[in-house]
Amino acid sequence: MTVQTLSLLVSLAAIVALAAVFLRVRALSHTPVDYPPLLARAYRLGRIALWTMVVVGLPVTVWLLRYMPHTTAAAVADPQVVNVSSTQWFWEFDRESVEASKPVEFHVTSTDVNHGFGLYDPSGRMVAQVQAMPGYINVMTHTFEAAGDYRVLCLEYCGLAHHAMESVITVTAAGGSNG
Amino acid sequence: MAEAQAAATGGTAAMDRGRTWVVLYLATTGVVILLMMVFGLLMRLAQSEWIVLDPAVFYQLLTVHGIGMVGIAALGGIAILWHFLSAHVPLRSAALAINLVLFLVGVVMILWAVFIGGFAPAWTFLYPLPAISGGVWEPWAGVLDLTGVLLIGVGFLILCLEMGRAIVASQGGLGRGLGWHVLFGGSTDKPPAPTVVAGTMVVIVTTLALVAGATIVVMTILNLLFPSLAIDPLFAKNMIYFFGHVFINATIYMGVAAVYELLPRITGRPWKASRVFLGAWTLSTTMVLIIFPHHLLMDFAMPRWTMVLGQVLSYVNSFPVLAVTGLGALAIVHRSGIRWDLVSTLLLIAMFGWMAGVIPAVVDATVSVNYVMHNTLWVPGHFHFYLLLGLLPMIFAFMIHLARDEDVTARGGDLTAILYLLFGLGFVAMFLMGGWASVPRRWAVHMPEWLVWDRIATVMAAGVIVLAGVFVAIFLARIPRLLRHG
Ligand code: HEM
Ligand SMILES: [Cu+2]
Ligand SMILES: [Cu+2]
Numbered sequence: 001m002t003v004q005t006l007s008l009l010v011s012l013a014a015i016v017a018l019a020a021v022f023l024r025v026r027a028l029s030h031t032p033v034d035y036p037p038l039l040a041r042a043y044r045l046g047r048i049a050l051w052t053m054v055v056v057g058l059p060v061t062v063w064l065l066r067y068m069p070h071t072t073a074a075a076v077a078d079p080q081v082v083n084v085s086s087t088q089w090f091w092e093f094d095r096e097s098v099e100a101s102k103p104v105e106f107h108v109t110s111t112d113v114n115h116g117f118g119l120y121d122p123s124g125r126m127v128a129q130v131q132a133m134p135g136y137i138n139v140m141t142h143t144f145e146a147a148g149d150y151r152v153l154c155l156e157y158c159g160l161a162h163h164a165m166e167s168v169i170t171v172t173a174a175g176g177s178n179g
Numbered sequence: 180m181a182e183a184q185a186a187a188t189g190g191t192a193a194m195d196r197g198r199t200w201v202v203l204y205l206a207t208t209g210v211v212i213l214l215m216m217v218f219g220l221l222m223r224l225a226q227s228e229w230i231v232l233d234p235a236v237f238y239q240l241l242t243v244h245g246i247g248m249v250g251i252a253a254l255g256g257i258a259i260l261w262h263f264l265s266a267h268v269p270l271r272s273a274a275l276a277i278n279l280v281l282f283l284v285g286v287v288m289i290l291w292a293v294f295i296g297g298f299a300p301a302w303t304f305l306y307p308l309p310a311i312s313g314g315v316w317e318p319w320a321g322v323l324d325l326t327g328v329l330l331i332g333v334g335f336l337i338l339c340l341e342m343g344r345a346i347v348a349s350q351g352g353l354g355r356g357l358g359w360h361v362l363f364g365g366s367t368d369k370p371p372a373p374t375v376v377a378g379t380m381v382v383i384v385t386t387l388a389l390v391a392g393a394t395i396v397v398m399t400i401l402n403l404l405f406p407s408l409a410i411d412p413l414f415a416k417n418m419i420y421f422f423g424h425v426f427i428n429a430t431i432y433m434g435v436a437a438v439y440e441l442l443p444r445i446t447g448r449p450w451k452a453s454r455v456f457l458g459a460w461t462l463s464t465t466m467v468l469i470i471f472p473h474h475l476l477m478d479f480a481m482p483r484w485t486m487v488l489g490q491v492l493s494y495v496n497s498f499p500v501l502a503v504t505g506l507g508a509l510a511i512v513h514r515s516g517i518r519w520d521l522v523s524t525l526l527l528i529a530m531f532g533w534m535a536g537v538i539p540a541v542v543d544a545t546v547s548v549n550y551v552m553h554n555t556l557w558v559p560g561h562f563h564f565y566l567l568l569g570l571l572p573m574i575f576a577f578m579i580h581l582a583r584d585e586d587v588t589a590r591g592g593d594l595t596a597i598l599y600l601l602f603g604l605g606f607v608a609m610f611l612m613g614g615w616a617s618v619p620r621r622w623a624v625h626m627p628e629w630l631v632w633d634r635i636a637t638v639m640a641a642g643v644i645v646l647a648g649v650f651v652a653i654f655l656a657r658i659p660r661l662l663r664h665g
Contacts, residue, residue: 126555
């Protein structure tokens with residue numbers, strides 16, 4: 001499952017659960033009961049909710065920190081390096097073709113305003129991104145899983161032709177002649 | 180003491196001068212919201228390829244819609260907060276007048292700069308875009324626009340300082356406004372009213388946001404006038420996102436005063452500031468100030484610890500909203516014998532929209548998710564959720580409440596609120612689906628495979644606008660009467 005689909009399903013599940021609580025409260029709201037005992041119960045529920053978020057959620061979010069795109073940058077030996085430069089409104093790479101299954105280090109910068117370097121797989125799904133900023137070189141490491149033409153789209157608003165700032169990076173099958 | 184004062188002014192609140200200004204604020208808010216919504220609809224129509232818009236015009240609309248909605252969210256939010264806060268602490272309504280004048284002057288300058296000067300760097304005006312437009316606009320337009328933004332900021336700063344002054348004078352300090360004497364000092368004094376706690380938090384965070392915002396706006400203006408005065412782009416980005424994040428979040432903490440004040444009146448159950456409640460607000464106050472790095476997760480030049488904080492604290496930040504404020508609102512209506520009508524239903528929707536809108540944000544603040552979702556339509560999906568379905572229902576509920584002469588007897592009309600919810604849900608869901616499909620945000624022209632989400636969103640947006648129009652019309656129709664009595 002893609003990160004996008006997982007994010008959508010997790011969000012949807014949480015929102016639907018929340019909606020169910022609201023609908024139930026609304027449905028039961030007509031018959032009045034005494035407030036103080038009800039409030040005590042609500043506090044107890046609140047405490048349970050809070051502790052669940054702390055005990056279950058907090059370790060999960062800390063665990064998820066393992067997947068930091070920046071952490072891999074230093075850890076890679078002998079990567080394929082692509083220098084990426086962005087300018088209103090085009091991309092420039094010092095090589096246009098890389099090999100799949102081997103880490104690629106993108107060194108991304110801009111000559112004018114902020115741009116966003118977004119990599120899209122042949123099916124149109126985003127697989128990686130990093131900001132392109134003047135005066136800074138952002139290093140992003142990505143390993144392409146499959147060969148194909150990957151589109152580069154601009155993901156930071158950069159003016160009139162932001163939506164037309166496109167390019168392509170070709171990924172060849174592992175072990176090909178372009179390594 | 181606060182209670183005594185509230186009781187004393189409660190009956191005559193309708194007569195004070197602040198109220199006339201509050202009505203004018205809401206009238207402005209209603210009209211501008213509808214206009215900005217129509218601009219939003221035009222953008223959605225263009226992305227749907229149902230109308231043709233020159234990309235230059237699309238980005239002008241994007242800029243005006245963004246800054247206009249953010250500004251008007253604050254204007255409407257302040258109207259709510261001021262109205263209820265003034266029953267607890269004595270406020271001078273001259274500040275309201277000054278702010279409204281500065282606001283309107285600023286709006287004219289912005290509209291001029293954008294639609295005549297062509298200035299369109301989005302509401303975030305990331306440096307150095309205002310100065311480097313590829314020949315689309317000239318520096319004067321940027322100077323005019325940002326000076327307008329600065330005037331609006333100064334107006335809101337004056338309001339914050341006046342509210343801060345009044346809270347310090349009546350409560351004995353901002354710490355006491357947040358109830359720290361009860362929370363940390365173990366004092367048996369009465370805790371402040373929930374609205375005072377919210378007001379104190381708003382004063383603290385909005386003032387800091389405005390100071391940071393004014394600083395970067397002035398620096399950008401100076402850079403436009405004297406290009407040799409360069410700014411570090413990463414510093415500018417931090418300043419802008421600190422300002423933007425805190426300011427737009429503060430609007431919902433303003434609006435929530437309507438929930439704290441109206442639900443107790445409608446249900447006859449008190450909303451008291453318990454220690455848990457006070458703890459939650461103090462936590463929110465700190466969190467909202469330090470989680471802004473979740474906007475910079477894809478700036479790998481940022482120190483790594485800011486990413487860790489951005490991710491973990493964004494999650495922690497959802498606790499107070501989900502586990503305390505939301506639960507409090509649910510408890511107060513649960514088995515209360517409430518008869519639902521337009522106002523109470525809007526308030527319930529507001530709490531749902533706020534809580535639910537937090538969820539996609541927490542998901543996206545996870546670095547590994549942000550890596551493939553940042554700057555997609557997922558982001559507008561999140562903030563339209565909590566603004567369109569969280570903040571706006573608070574504002575509409577307050578408008579209707581005033582239009583009904585502050586009488587809380589149930590008077591029906593909840594069907595329109597439910598329709599608003601359904602269209603609104605459809606509209607934001609299509610942004611979220613766009614994010615799922617990797618559609619970049621802020622694109623004037625969309626690819627054919629994305630049109631299905633755009634077109635459903637367009638239809639839903641039209642429905643939202645009609646219903647928002649109904650709420651605003653109910654209020655506007657009552658204005659002559661409200662002003663005569665004010
Ligand atoms: C019918 C109601 C609305 C419609 C049709 C609408 C439409 C839009 C559209 C099409 C965008 C641009 C999305 C993109 O990046 O492609 C947008 C952005 C935005 N909207 Fe709305 N919107 C509505 C209501 C609101 C409300 C109620 C608020 C706030 C109170 C709001 C605040 C914003 C902001 C801050 C942006 C970001 C602008 C930027 O990217 O620079 N919108 N909206
Ligand atoms: Cu670009
Ligand atoms: Cu761009």
